[in-house]
Each structure stands twice: as structure tokens, then as C-alpha cells.
Amino acid sequence: xxxxxxxxxxxxxxxxxxxxxxxxxxxxxxxxLAREIVAIDRDAGVQARVRELGLADRVTGDAxxxxxxxxxxxxxxxxxxxxxxxxxxxxxxxxxxVVSDVGSVKAAVVAAVAPHLPAGVAFVPGHPVAGTExxxxxxxxxxxxxxxxxxxxxxxxxxxxxxxxxxxxxQGLGAxxxxxxxxxxxxxxxxxxxxxxxxxxxxxxxxxxxxxxxxSEVIKFSAGGFRDFTRIAASDPTMWRDIFLANKxxxxxxxxxxxxxxxxxxxAIRWGDGEALHDLFTRTRAIRRGIxxxxxxxxxxxxxxxxxxxxxxxxx
Amino acid sequence: xxxxxxxxxxxxxxxxxxxxxxxxxxxxxxxxLAREIVAIDRDAGVQARVRELGLADRVTGDAxxxxxxxxxxxxxxxxxxxxxxxxxxxxxxxxxxVVSDVGSVKAAVVAAVAPHLPAGVAFVPGHPVAGTExxxxxxxxxxxxxxxxxxxxxxxxxxxxxxxxxxxxxQGLGAxxxxxxxxxxxxxxxxxxxxxxxxxxxxxxxxxxxxxxxxSEVIKFSAGGFRDFTRIAASDPTMWRDIFLANKxxxxxxxxxxxxxxxxxxxAIRWGDGEALHDLFTRTRAIRRGIxxxxxxxxxxxxxxxxxxxxxxxxx
Numbered sequence: 077x078x079x080x081x082x083x084x085x086x087x088x089x090x091x092x093x094x095x096x097x098x099x100x101x102x103x104x105x106x107x108x109l110a111r112e113i114v115a116i117d118r119d120a121g122v123q124a125r126v127r128e129l130g131l132a133d134r135v136t137g138d139a140x141x142x143x144x145x146x147x148x149x150x151x152x153x154x155x156x157x158x159x160x161x162x163x164x165x166x167x168x169x170x171x172x173x174v175v176s177d178v179g180s181v182k183a184a185v186v187a188a189v190a191p192h193l194p195a196g197v198a199f200v201p202g203h204p205v206a207g208t209e210x211x212x213x214x215x216x217x218x219x220x221x222x223x224x225x226x227x228x229x230x231x232x233x234x235x236x237x238x239x240x241x242x243x244x245x246x247q248g249l250g251a252x253x254x255x256x257x258x259x260x261x262x263x264x265x266x267x268x269x270x271x272x273x274x275x276x277x278x279x280x281x282x283x284x285x286x287x288x289x290x291x292s293e294v295i296k297f298s299a300g301g302f303r304d305f306t307r308i309a310a311s312d313p314t315m316w317r318d319i320f321l322a323n324k325x326x327x328x329x330x331x332x333x334x335x336x337x338x339x340x341x342x343x344a345i346r347w348g349d350g351e352a353l354h355d356l357f358t359r360t361r362a363i364r365r366g367i368x369x370x371x372x373x374x375x376x377x378x379x380x381x382x383x384x385x386x387x388x389x390x391x392x
Numbered sequence: 393x394x395x396x397x398x399x400x401x402x403x404x405x406x407x408x409x410x411x412x413x414x415x416x417x418x419x420x421x422x423x424x425l426a427r428e429i430v431a432i433d434r435d436a437g438v439q440a441r442v443r444e445l446g447l448a449d450r451v452t453g454d455a456x457x458x459x460x461x462x463x464x465x466x467x468x469x470x471x472x473x474x475x476x477x478x479x480x481x482x483x484x485x486x487x488x489x490v491v492s493d494v495g496s497v498k499a500a501v502v503a504a505v506a507p508h509l510p511a512g513v514a515f516v517p518g519h520p521v522a523g524t525e526x527x528x529x530x531x532x533x534x535x536x537x538x539x540x541x542x543x544x545x546x547x548x549x550x551x552x553x554x555x556x557x558x559x560x561x562x563q564g565l566g567a568x569x570x571x572x573x574x575x576x577x578x579x580x581x582x583x584x585x586x587x588x589x590x591x592x593x594x595x596x597x598x599x600x601x602x603x604x605x606x607x608s609e610v611i612k613f614s615a616g617g618f619r620d621f622t623r624i625a626a627s628d629p630t631m632w633r634d635i636f637l638a639n640k641x642x643x644x645x646x647x648x649x650x651x652x653x654x655x656x657x658x659x660a661i662r663w664g665d666g667e668a669l670h671d672l673f674t675r676t677r678a679i680r681r682g683i684x685x686x687x688x689x690x691x692x693x694x695x696x697x698x699x700x701x702x703x704x705x706x707x708x
Contacts, residue, residue: 156666180616205613205615205616206615207615207616207694208693208694209680209693209694210693215693224615225612225613225615227613254612263604263605264605264609264610264613265613265616267595267598267599267602267605267610267618268599268605268609268610268613268614268616268617268618269613269616269617269618270616270617271595272595272616272617272618272620272621273617274654274657274661275591275595275654276617277657277672277673277676278650278653278654278657278672279583279587279588279591279650280676280679280680281653281672281675281676282583282646282649282650282653283583283584283679284675284676284679285649285653286583286649288579289579289580289583289584291679291682293580293584294580294583294584294679295679295682295683295686295688296541296570296686296688297521297541297543297580297581297584297585298584298683298688298689299521299522299523299540299541299688299689300496300521300523300581300584300585300586300588301584301585301586301588301589301592301624302583302584302585302588303683303688303689304588304620304621304623304624305588305620306676306679306680306683306689307620307680307689307694307695308617308620309673309676309677309679309680310676310677310680310681311673313669313670313673313674313677314670316669316673317666317669317670317673318666320661320669321661321664321666321669324661324662324664327661328658328661328662330598331654331658333598333601333602334594334595334598335651335654337594337597337598337601338590338591338594338647338651341590341593341594342644342647345590345636345637345640345643345644346640346644348637348640350472350633350634350637353629353632353633353636353637354629354630354633356593356594356597357593357625357627357629357632357633358629359597359600360593360596360597360600360622360625360626361625361626361629363596363599363600363607363610363611363622363625364525364596364622364623364625364626365626366607366611367611367614367619367622370611370612372611372612372614372615372619373614373615373619373622373623373697374697377524377525377526377531378523378524378525378623379623379695379696379697380695380696380697381689381690381695
């Protein structure tokens with residue numbers, strides 16, 4: 077948390093007030109991270125809602141005007157729209173400004189944004205690894221990033237002070253900051269986020285298309301595991317379409333490995349190799365323990381959905 | 393909930409005091425469903441723990457002696473062990489007793505259990521679609537089945553009174569009871585539970601084996617979706633090994649469909665077909681809404697993990 081007094085950022089401009097953008101606005105206000113917050117969204121309905129919620133000092137649909145005079149501009153639009161936004165604002169950015177983003181893909185974002193930024197404006201790409209299955213300005217909350225990781229992928233030679241400004245913003249929002257190259261980020265996220273979303277979307281689609289099992293049965297008996305996948309498969313369709321298209325290579329590479337491993341498992345089932353199954357199922361428990369131990373997950377049984385009602389409840 | 397007064401079951405014997413068995417014991421006690429509860433477990437450590445927790449009136453490792461005089465016997469052991477248990481208790485069951493089970497696979501259980509039961513003893517196979525990722529007698533709680541579905545798959549010609557006795561037990565535990573054939577059960581659960589578990593185990597294994605991304609990175613950045621899969625992949629290895637071996641046909645059939653659909657998705661990504669992706673990602677949201685509407689899932693964002701801290705929190 078920053079100390080009271082002068083906010084570290086003068087004017088903070090946020091482009092795109094969805095789940096992430098509106099959470100940044102709320103957090104920046106709550107933790108005193110910016111003297112002034114400008115909310116920019118091309119959707120008139122979102123603008124109205126942001127005004128009603130009082131999330132910013134100024135709300136506009138004009139990105140070029142909105143970013144003028146901003147010390148820090150954070151692009152929170154879907155990855156597929158980010159190049160167009162950069163083109164729109166490029167000429168209007170103030171010298172010395174730092175531009176960041178929150179896209180779930182980094183190499184494609186760097187390629188789309190960097191060419192549009194003038195000399196004297198630094199680009200520090202970022203990705204807060206946090207979110208929920210809900211979208212829009214109402215879905216955000218100020219503690220969304222608390223205890224979560226935010227990955228920065230500044231190109232080599234980026235101004236150190238610019239990196240520090242963006243790092244300070246995320247630390248102020250409660251996140252833990254790590255830096256890596258855009259390419260490595262895209263590989264890591266392909267396995268920890270993109271492929272999991274893809275197979276979740278896929279199995280929900282498979283279930284919906286069955287002719288031997290009705291949709292009503294799928295819904296009724298979803299507590300056996302399926303419903304966890306539906307949460308992920310309820311994420312924003314536009315955001316996720318863009319992610320898969322922008323991180324094609326890494327996603328297909330990781331998906332290939334997933335498929336190879338799944339073929340081995342299917343063969344073990346077909347041939348009754350219980351030992352191979354038991355070995356894998358034992359090994360996977362350790363990863364879960366690591367995630368819980370690192371505070372990235374609740375240890376509550378069933379995510380705390382099945383409340384033990386005051387009785388003894390195991391934690392493992 | 394049953395009315396106060398005479399419990400509907402005289403002596404209830406539970407074989408296997410893990411998550412499910414111990415939850416039945418707790419619920420039967422709490423809701424007054426049995427006059428006497430006998431806990432049977434071959435593991436001395438479990439026996440000792442069940443005694444300490446006071447979950448039963450009598451605790452024994454001797455299944456044959458334990459089931460003697462019981463009106464209702466519920467087998468709560470892994471599916472692969474259920475035939476051996478049935479063989480062990482068959483000759484010791486009282487005439488008029490009803491035997492049930494809680495296995496996640498039904499056709500294989502019917503085949504394994506039925507031959508060992510004497511005339512005059514009814515078998516009403518059951519499957520409560522509920523659970524958590526934790527195992528053992530400490531993990532259970534009396535409300536585990538509350539509002540969840542329990543599927544009964546009585547063979548044709550089963551004594552109606554026996555079916556009613558088992559239905560009454562589950563309704564007493566708070567479950568909603570539905571009946572279907574064992575074969576249909578196995579298809580439904582293959583898609584709503586078994587294949588989801590298989591692909592969750594699989595992706596956690598794939599992630600653990602990568603050489604380009606470290607296990608520490610997978611753990612740190614798991615909040616992007618991966619961690620939801622690890623909860624499922626932390627489920628009991630023996631139970632799940634047995635399920636896949638016992639429901640081989642249906643699992644491989646559903647897995648084949650999953651794979652076909654995944655190939656189509658992979659191709660859409662490779663060729664940049666954003667519309668196909670967006671269409672699927674939009675369609676899958678509806679299934680989630682159905683599950684939440686039916687009370688089988690919380691509508692809280694991120695399962696309530698990311699607490700909105702008193703601010704406006706969207707429900708969708």
C-alpha cells in the first residue's frame with residue numbers, strides 16, 4: 077500500500093471499463109494511487125454506468141482527448157482491439173507518459189501497440205493474472221488483484237522509471253509483480269490459462285450436443301465435476317476469441333502436448349492399466365497443494381460451496 | 393426431513409467410512425434416520441477415527457458381523473472393491489434387508505454385487521452426485537447431500553418397498569432422488585463427471601511435465617484458470633482409477649466426442665476462424681446459467697474466492 081500524501085500518478089487514463097478496467101479504477105481510487113482518473117470507453121452504456129457508479133473523475137468516449145495529459149494510460153480492451161486503440165491515441169499521448177495494458181497475450185500486443193507510440197512514450201505491457209467469469213463495469217471490485225500476480229513484459233531498453241511507475245501501480249493495487257519476456261509469458265499462460273479455457277469451452281460444447289444425454293440431465297448432475305468447467309466456459313466470448321487468435325502458436329503447441337498425454341490416458345483405460353492411472357492421479361495432488369500453499373487458491377473443500385455447517389471440516 | 397419419532401431405519405450398516413460413508417453416518421444421526429448406526433471399515437486407523445468422532449453406535453472391521461441384523465446396508469467403498477465386499481457379507485445379510493451403494497459407476501457395480509446377494513435381500517444401487525476433493529472420515533459432513541441429486545438404478549422387478557426405503561434414506565439426507573437404468577446413468581456421468589475428471593487430471597499432468605515452463609510458474613500463475621482443474625485433479629486416486637476402469641466404454645465414447653470437437657476448435661484457431669470460436673463461447677454461457685438457476689452451483693463470481701469486499705458485486 078502506498079503512503080498517504082501525493083498520489084504516485086497524476087492523471088491515470090483507463091481505456092475500457094470492463095471487469096479489469098473498472099477494478100483498476102476502483103482500486104486506484106480506494107488506495108489513492110492517482111490524483112485524477114479518466115475513464116474512456118466507446119460504449120455509451122458503459123460510460124453512463126461508470127458515471128453512475130462514480131468510478132472516475134471524468135468519463136469520455138473520445139480516447140484521443142481522454143489520454144491527453146495523462147501520466148499513465150492503461151489499455152483494458154480485448155486483445156484484438158488494442159492495436160486500433162493504440163493507433164487512435166498515439167499522436168495524443170503526452171511526452172513522458174507511460175502506456176500499459178492488461179492483455180492476456182503479450183507478444184501480439186507488443187507487435188500491435190508499439191508501432192503507434194511516439195518517441196518519449198514508454199510501453200510497459202502488463203498482465204494481471206486475476207479475473208472472474210463476469211464482465212462489464214459492474215463486475216469489478218477494488219481487491220480483485222490483491223495477492224495475485226501481475227506479469228510485466230517490458231521490451232529490452234525500456235526506461236527504468238517507466239517500468240517502476242507501472243510496477244508501483246500494480247503493487248499499489250495489491251498485486252505481486254514479476255517480469256519476463258513476452259514470448260515466455262505467452263507460453264506460461266497458454267498452459268495455465270488459455271488451454272484450460274479451451275478445453276472447458278470444448279467439453280461444455282460437447283455435452284450440449286449429445287443426443288443420448290439431455291441438456292437437462294447435464295445441468296442436474298453437473299455437481300460431479302462438470303460445473304467447475306462451466307464457470308470458466310462462461311467467460312467473456314470476445315476476450316477469449318481474441319486470446320486464442322493472438323496466441324495461436326503457443327496454444328496449439330500446448331494443446332498438442334495435452335492431446336498426446338490424453339491419448340496415453342485413454343489407452344491406459346482401454347487396456348485396464350490401473351497402475352498408470354493411479355500414478356498420475358497421485359502426482360497431480362502435489363500441484364494442488366503447491367497452489368494452496370502459495371495462497372493462490374482456497375483450501376476450503378469444494379471451494380467452500382458445500383458448507384460444512386459448523387461440523388469438523390477437513391483441509392486436506 | 394423425516395418427522396420426529398421412530399427412525400425409518402432400524403439398524404443402518406455403512407461399509408467404508410470415507411467422505412461419503414462418514415457423511416451418511418453424520419446425516420443419519422443428525423436427521424434421526426436410523427435407530428442404530430454400525431460403521432464397518434477394514435482400516436484400523438479409520439475405525440479409531442470414527443470412534444473418536446463418535447460417528448456410529450458400533451465400529452468394527454468385521455463386515456460379516458457388522459451387517460448382521462441390519463435393515464439397510466450401504467456400501468461406500470471404491471467401485472473396484474465392491475464385489476469383494478459383497479462376497480464377504482452376502483451370507484450374513486438378514487432376510488428382508490436392503491443393500492445399496494454409492495458408487496459413481498452403476499452397470500459394473502450391479503454386475504459385481506448382485507450375484508453375491510441371497511434371495512430375500514434387495515439391491516437398490518445408488519449414486520449421490522456430491523462430493524469434495526477431500527477424502528477420509530474427517531472430510532465428511534452431514535449436509536453434503538443437501539439439495540444434490542441422488543440417482544437410484546434398481547434392476548427391473550426390484551421390490552418397491554426396498555426402493556422406497558433407500559429413497560427415504562436419501563431424501564432424509566436432503567437429496568433429490570431420480571431413478572434411471574444403470575446403463576443410462578453411466579453415460580450421463582461419463583460426460584458430467586468422469587471425462588471432466590479425466591481431462592483435469594490430464595492437463596495437470598501435462599503442465600507438470602513441461603520443460604519450457606517451470607512447476608513454480610504453473611503454480612504462481614494458476615489463477616488464470618488452471619487452479620480450478622487442480623481441485624478436481626486432487627480427488628481420491630483409488631476411487632477414480634476404479635471409476636475409469638469400471639466405466640471404460642462410456643468414458644471412451646464421450647472422450648472420443650470431446651476429441652472430435654477439440655480438433656474442430658484447434659483447426660478454427662489455426663485458421664483464424666474467430667466467428668466459430670465466438671459462437672461456441674457464447675453458447676456455453678447458457679449451460680452455466682441453467683446450472684446456477686437449478687441451484688446446483690453458486691452464482692458468486694469466482695466461486696466467491698475473490699470477495700468483493702462490500703462493493704457492488706455483479707451476479708451476471
